[in-house]
Amino acid sequence: MFDENLLKDKAKESRQLILELAHDTKGAAHFGGSLSSVEMITYLYSCFLRYDTKDPANDERDRFILSKGHCVMSYYVALYQSGFFDREKLWEFEQDGGPLLSHPVRNLSLGIESSNGSLGQGLSFAVGQQLAARQKGLGYRNVVLMGDGECNEGSVWESAMAAGHYGISKLVAVIDCNGLQSDGFTKDVLNIKEMFSHWTALGFKVYQVNGHDFNEIHKAFSEMDFDDGHPKLVISDTVKGKGISFMENNNVWHHEPITEELYEKARSELQ
């Protein structure tokens, strides 16, 4: 199931499609966070999450919540790559009245589990889905993708406390730690010092990985015990704008339109 080369190919295609989608919107797009989360989302949909695209609302499906809702491009591409919809549908991205806005809108038939875009809310929703699983005796898992900037939101910590208190084993929170947020480096905007220990203190089992290294990601997820009474947290260290040289660690590309010239440059880099 785990095939690093195949994953790398998918990640490469993902970055190419992100560039095409962003370019074709003719407007600003969230390049930075979408590009930093490519490997993690690719891995989750290829190797970890259990789903049936022919029965996308199946009760037993694993639930993925994109809490950092602005990073939809890598998410939509993963849904396409996984077979939730065809490639053509990707081009409904940001189309008037369409289902693929620049922040996710709950649509189970497309594999979109929840509406997001207002930060700090996905983890609570996932805790609720896990409590419901207990009530119904179902064994599905929840993965929530958050941003490191998103952890500024107090509501993240409210839900983290609940996850720890209820010992929700089948919950994996992933923080895409790309070190940047809208106004700059996270350490400058609001330095929370030590991501790791905050979460262990609340009862989480914490893993730290290079979020661009499939082997490290796979190792972490393979080690998880989903009946151990602890929620999981993956600190995924990444580079914002990963894969396109002029976007890497350059926060201009948090949300920005791309010129034809830079589009061509990015395209050639991603070949």
Next chain:
Amino acid sequence: MAEINRVNARMWSMLGARGTFGLAMLELAAKYDFTVLSADLCESSGLAKFRDNYSSRFYNVGIAEQDLIGVAAGIASEGQNVFSTSFAPFITARCLDQIRMNLAYMKMNVKLVGLSSGYEQGNSGYSHYGLEDAGILNCIPDITIVTPADCSEIYQCVEAAMTYEGPMYIRLTGGRFTPPVYTGDYTFTIGKGIPLAEGTDTVIFTCGTPTAYAMKAAKVLNKEGLSVSVVNMHTLRPFDTALAEEYCRKFGTVFTAEEHSCKNGLGTAVAELIAEKGLGCRLVKIAAPDRYEKAGSYDFMMKNTGLTPDAISDRIRKELSAEG
């Protein structure tokens, strides 16, 4: 359906709004499948017995209202009807964006129960009053908002919420010994106002505990020869515009009485209706003023706001005589 009779009405009235709510949840748990969440106010919500008897259907998330809403939405997304409770300002203003995103935007089947709304918290002051709760939620699309008139109606409303699909706010006003409006059987339907008294001179649209006071005021005025209608507009959204219009068309001046801000509550709903339909009548709103004033006991606040029976009758007398 629990029978509404004098004995039950008196018992519920003695239990008060929260006690009746808790009792309704306990009694209805055998018949309906639902989950209850609290943000560390289980005892205050009258839910201790429910928690003890139905522990697998009850979660306390701690003093964390934002999480309360998110967790409720997550459970509801799996097909459960979820009741979330806290004091009125904390379950509305404190977690408004979670309500907007999770309940309204995703249309989740969550019932928010705002405890001790209006002035019920008395000397606790404005931090604990529920004067903006309905108005705030009235700006967020797709949330049904109900303020039951008395404890019997609280029971009815809670039972109606068991089979109602979608986000809903149940706003509990009044404390213990809340005067009953209903002592006999009647039909409560979400979104349908209920005429309680028919008069020929004016109408009071009301909801929550002021309903009983409006009825008292109407009785006093009737003895003086002023004939006053009273309509229980328990549901702010969807607003029963047909019924309100029918009464507005009859009178030159109409009144609203509510234990809520003068902004975006019942008074505003009637004002919008009058303006949009061009009904032409004058509206007198009896409601909390648009400023924070000196706070105090429930009686002190109701008096200052003009919501006691005497104050309501005085106001109607004054406004109608000024009209000539």
